Amino acid sequence: MNVKLFVSILFVALGSLHAQDPLPSWNDTAPKKAIVTFVENVTKEGSPDFVPPNERIATFDNDGTLWAEQPMYFQFLFAMDRIKALAPQHPEWKTKEPFKSVVAGDMKGLLATGEKGFLQIIARTHAGMTTAGFEQIVRDWFKTARHPRFNRPYNQLVYQPMLELLAYLRANGFKTFVVSGGGAEFMRVFASDAYGIPPDQIVGSMGKLKYEIKNGKPVLIKLPEVLFIDDKQGKPEGIQNFIGQRPIFAFGNSVGDQQMLEWTAAGGGARFMGLVHHTDAEREWAYGAESKIGTFSDALMAEAKKNGWTVVSMRDDWKTIFPPP
Amino acid sequence: MNVKLFVSILFVALGSLHAQDPLPSWNDTAPKKAIVTFVENVTKEGSPDFVPPNERIATFDNDGTLWAEQPMYFQFLFAMDRIKALAPQHPEWKTKEPFKSVVAGDMKGLLATGEKGFLQIIARTHAGMTTAGFEQIVRDWFKTARHPRFNRPYNQLVYQPMLELLAYLRANGFKTFVVSGGGAEFMRVFASDAYGIPPDQIVGSMGKLKYEIKNGKPVLIKLPEVLFIDDKQGKPEGIQNFIGQRPIFAFGNSVGDQQMLEWTAAGGGARFMGLVHHTDAEREWAYGAESKIGTFSDALMAEAKKNGWTVVSMRDDWKTIFPPP
Numbered sequence: 001m002n003v004k005l006f007v008s009i010l011f012v013a014l015g016s017l018h019a020q021d022p023l024p025s026w027n028d029t030a031p032k033k034a035i036v037t038f039v040e041n042v043t044k045e046g047s048p049d050f051v052p053p054n055e056r057i058a059t060f061d062n063d064g065t066l067w068a069e070q071p072m073y074f075q076f077l078f079a080m081d082r083i084k085a086l087a088p089q090h091p092e093w094k095t096k097e098p099f100k101s102v103v104a105g106d107m108k109g110l111l112a113t114g115e116k117g118f119l120q121i122i123a124r125t126h127a128g129m130t131t132a133g134f135e136q137i138v139r140d141w142f143k144t145a146r147h148p149r150f151n152r153p154y155n156q157l158v159y160q161p162m163l164e165l166l167a168y169l170r171a172n173g174f175k176t177f178v179v180s181g182g183g184a185e186f187m188r189v190f191a192s193d194a195y196g197i198p199p200d201q202i203v204g205s206m207g208k209l210k211y212e213i214k215n216g217k218p219v220l221i222k223l224p225e226v227l228f229i230d231d232k233q234g235k236p237e238g239i240q241n242f243i244g245q246r247p248i249f250a251f252g253n254s255v256g257d258q259q260m261l262e263w264t265a266a267g268g269g270a271r272f273m274g275l276v277h278h279t280d281a282e283r284e285w286a287y288g289a290e291s292k293i294g295t296f297s298d299a300l301m302a303e304a305k306k307n308g309w310t311v312v313s314m315r316d317d318w319k320t321i322f323p324p325p
Numbered sequence: 326m327n328v329k330l331f332v333s334i335l336f337v338a339l340g341s342l343h344a345q346d347p348l349p350s351w352n353d354t355a356p357k358k359a360i361v362t363f364v365e366n367v368t369k370e371g372s373p374d375f376v377p378p379n380e381r382i383a384t385f386d387n388d389g390t391l392w393a394e395q396p397m398y399f400q401f402l403f404a405m406d407r408i409k410a411l412a413p414q415h416p417e418w419k420t421k422e423p424f425k426s427v428v429a430g431d432m433k434g435l436l437a438t439g440e441k442g443f444l445q446i447i448a449r450t451h452a453g454m455t456t457a458g459f460e461q462i463v464r465d466w467f468k469t470a471r472h473p474r475f476n477r478p479y480n481q482l483v484y485q486p487m488l489e490l491l492a493y494l495r496a497n498g499f500k501t502f503v504v505s506g507g508g509a510e511f512m513r514v515f516a517s518d519a520y521g522i523p524p525d526q527i528v529g530s531m532g533k534l535k536y537e538i539k540n541g542k543p544v545l546i547k548l549p550e551v552l553f554i555d556d557k558q559g560k561p562e563g564i565q566n567f568i569g570q571r572p573i574f575a576f577g578n579s580v581g582d583q584q585m586l587e588w589t590a591a592g593g594g595a596r597f598m599g600l601v602h603h604t605d606a607e608r609e610w611a612y613g614a615e616s617k618i619g620t621f622s623d624a625l626m627a628e629a630k631k632n633g634w635t636v637v638s639m640r641d642d643w644k645t646i647f648p649p650p
Contacts (some may be wrong), residue, residue, distance in 0.1 A: 054523060089435055175525070188569045198379060198499070199569030200526070206566050211558035211584055218584070218591050220565050227553065227566065233536035233579045240545050241531050241552065242567060244524030259536055259543070266543050289394055 001183045022168040022258075025161040025320040031312045032273070035165065038272040042248065043172050049270035051248055053173035058249035059239060060162070062126060062180035062187060064294040065098075065276050066195060067158040070285045074154045075186050076118075078141050082125040099124075104209035126183065127207060127224035134222055138189040152325060155190040160320045161238060161277075162251075168196055174249065178202045179239060181231035181256055185222075203242045205230045233257045234257060248272070254294040258303070273309040275300070280315040341458040347493040350645040356599070356637045360490065364598040367573065368497050374595035376573055378498035383565060383574035384585060385487070387505035387512060387529075389619035390578045390601050391520060392483040393472075395610045397618060399479045400511050403466050407450040426448075451508065452486075452532060452549035459547055465512040466569040477650060484601075485645045487576075489518055499574065503527045504564060506556035506581055510547075528567045530555045556581045561588035573597070579619040583628070590632060598634040600625070605640040 026032040040055065041049040063069040083093075083102045093099035097239050098117030101109030110117060126134065150157060166176050175195055179185060184204030191202055208225040211218060230238040236259050239247065250257075250264040251275040261273040277296060278287050288296040304311050314321065351357040366374040367381065388394040408418075408427045418424035423442030426434030433626060435442060451459065467480050491501050501522055503512060509529030516527055533550040536543060555563040561584050564572065575582075575589040578601040586598040602611050602621060613621040629636050639646065 054517075057525075098336075133369060151509075175523075182327045184566065184569065192379075200382075200502075200567065202569060209562040209565055211561050211588070213587075218561065218587050222586075236543065236545060237534040240534055241509065242525065244509065244527060260357050263536070263545075 005267045010045065022171065023161065023164050025164055025318060027319055029317045031317045033312050034310045035168075035272065035274075038249070038270065039172050042270050046205065053246065055245065056172070056174040056247050057177065057243060057247040058174045059130065059167050059179040059203075059235075059243070059247040059264070060166070060189070060250075061235075061252040061254070061257045061260070062178050062182050063253075064278065064305075065159075065257070066162050066178070066191075067154075067295060068253055068284065069294050070287070071148065073108050073182070074157075075182050076121075077154075078145070078186070079086060079121050079125040081141060081145055082122060082137065093314075123224035126186075127222045129222055131185065131209065131220040131222060134185060135189055137188055142190055150322070150323075155194050157322055158194050159318075160323045161318045162276075163195065163323065165251075166197070169198070169249065176201065177243060177247075178204070179230065179243075179250075179260060180204045181229070181234075183207075184230075197295055203230055203238050204236075233259045235260035239263065250274070251276070253278070255273075255297050255300055256295075257298055261309060265309075273304075274312060275304055275306070276312050276314065279313045280318075280321065282315075283321045284314055286315075292296065335451045348486065348489050350489055352642050352645060354567065356635050356642045358484045359635045360597065360599075363574070363595065364493065364497050367595050378595060380570065380573065381494075381499040382502065382568060382570050382572040383494050383499045383576075384403055384489070384504040384528075384560075384568070384572040384589070385559075385575075386577040386579070386582045386585070387503050387580075389603065390484075391487050391503070391516075392479075392577055393609060394619050395612070396473065398507070399482075400507050401446075403470070404446050405512070406466060406470060406544070407462065408446060410448075417604075428491060438509065439488075442546075448549035451466050451475070451511075452547045454547055456510065456534065456545040456547060459510060460514055463511055467515055469564065475647075477647075480519050481650065482647060483519050484643075485648045486643045486646065487594075489602075491522070491578075494574065495521070498585070501526065502568060502572075503529070504555065504560050504568075504575075505529045506554070506559075508532075509555075512637055528555055528563050532607070558584045560585035564588065573632040575599070576601070578603070578621065580622050580625055581620075583625055586634060590634075598629075600634060600636050602636050602638050604638045605643075605646065607640075608646045609639055 014300045016032060041047050041263055042051040044050060061064055063073050078148055080102050083099055085095055087103045093103055098110055098113035098120055101113065102121065142153055145154060146152060147154055147157055151263050169176055178191055178197055182204050184202055184206045187204050188199045191197055192199055206227045208227045208312045210221045210223055228238065246267045247264045248267065250260050252261060252273040265271050265273050278285050280286060287294065289298050327406040348357055365374040366372050369375060385391055388398050396629035403425050408409050408424055412418055412428045418428055423435055423445055425451065426438065427446065467478060470479060471477060472479055472482055490573045494501055503516055503522055505512060509527055509531045512529050513524045513527050516522055517524055531552045533548040533552045535546040535548055537546055553563065572589045574597045575585050577586060590596050590598050603610050605611060612619065614623050
């Protein structure tokens with residue numbers, strides 16, 4: 001065999017090996033092995049762990065699990081940008097908290113307004129318009145806003161290894177869902193395209209809506225009232241009400257996901273529970289127990305270790321973090 | 326050609342004609358033609374009415390649209406049976422309305438307790454247990470309860486023509502949903518099997534849930550508080566919050582579906598709005614404007630006619646009502 005032919009064959013062989021790896025952005029460490037083993041076990045007919053396709057439900061937290069969440073949840077950055085955009089029509093905000101601090105870019109002042117200030121900002125930016133109007137505002141924001149550190153549109157700060165995982169699960173007959181504390185209507189604007197998950201498989205927090213006929217046409221008005229908060233114990237509650245089946249696979253990254261993982265774990269048969277641990281200050285961020293955003297408490301880490309949940313270290317387990325620009 | 330061969334060929338030809346008819350239980354009247362024309366138009370690439378598969382959302386009311394609803398919504402008959410089953414443990418119910426009337430089978434007395442009595446019965450039978458416990462109770466009821474007129478399990482009183490319609494839409498790339506005033510958790514027990522619609526595509530009314538750890542295991546407790554009523558204006562509101570996309574195809578049978586049909590109709594592009602009209606006292610029931618159950622008001626009929634919505638007359642348009650026993 002001449003060298004040229006040998007090299008060609010080698011490249012074809014390597015190419016086909018690469019094509020067969022469903023998770024190329026994952027290092028060959030324990031988490032990848034655990035995922036692949038689980039998927040092979042539940043999909044192999046005759047295996048004691050076999051799960052029929054209609055029960056292959058996989059749920060994913062969004063912020064910090066499927067996309068980044070620093071320096072602040074992106075949806076809240078959207079809300080602050082929106083307050084700034086509306087400020088010229090509201091001269092009274094110059095002296096009125098929490099709007100004053102947002103417009104002045106005074107994060108310390110904003111934090112001092114606490115949960116009350118936070119809720120006022122969400123209500124002012126997420127209610128009082130039609131659902132179609134809100135969708136357009138969010139769509140426009142994704143087109144123009146850039147992340148302060150990475151200078152990329154926010155919807156490009158999704159995790160490449162998780163995109164591969166979603167696709168791998170779907171290729172194996174799983175139905176993939178987002179189950180997030182974020183707003184369902186906010187997420188649906190980008191998440192269907194970004195994750196390949198249709199709008200009806202995106203479960204999130206939501207406000208009450210009001211059906212009205214306006215100028216002879218029906219509209220849905222977003223009211224400043226909470227219908228449902230899809231966080232912490234709200235996650236299993238939301239899973240039951242919206243999905244109606246217990247997941248066999250769940251992935252999160254913080255204390256907000258603890259109950260979803262417990263609920264998943266408590267079902268019969270084979271189960272996979274995963275947590276993303278943000279350990280990569282260089283390529284992303286390193287944070288955990290002390291962070292206000294995406295808190296990964298020591299208690300959660302202890303629970304994960306005790307129960308054999310898979311903890312993914314971004315630094316050690318992921319080859320790539322974000323998709324190429 | 327001999328006669329035997331001719332007859333064989335004729336039978337094969339008829340067989341294949343039959344196999345090609347996706348709606349064999351529908352008469353060849355206007356509704357069937359309207360459905361087939363619509364589906365062909367939205368699925369034909371290059372057609373001005375073409376709709377990509379991910380936007381082919383079809384929503385169906387349940388009571389009176391996919392299954393029967395007389396002499397009373399089946400879920401309420403379940404609740405009354407459940408009160409009777411619990412009565413021996415509640416001697417105080419002998420003198421306490423609305424339970425007294427239910428146990429005595431006194432419909433007049435029950436009706437006199439009004440909405441308050443109705444809500445008490447629902448709260449007593451649909452809350453105070455785990456979601457798993459409730460599912461088991463409903464499952465057992467379906468096994469044992471029989472419809473008073475047809476003497477069949479309630480889950481066999483689904484409409485054969487609608488089963489064919491659901492399958493026809495799915496074969497053409499539609500995602501089919503139930504959007505019903507009935508309880509989501511009640512419906513999911515039978516509707517996934519009966520309609521081929523997975524639990525997460527069943528939108529209904531729902532109560533609040535509470536996540537708890539009981540004896541070291543997580544459970545979801547059904548609380549006697551309403552989270553969401555999926556009826557009338559609640560239908561478009563529920564469609565937006567749970568499905569996140571406007572349907573292009575919607576079917577109902579009563580004033581509870583009016584807003585869902587209006588919301589569907591108000592989207593751009595080709596749309597199909599359908600209403601089942603119960604006109605068959607012999608094979609099912611004949612009722613409409615005067616009925617308290619499944620009211621089909623004259624105003625709704627006028628709206629349907631004015632806007633070209635398809636009204637299906639059970640007597641004239643359906644060959645079969647229920648599947649063979």
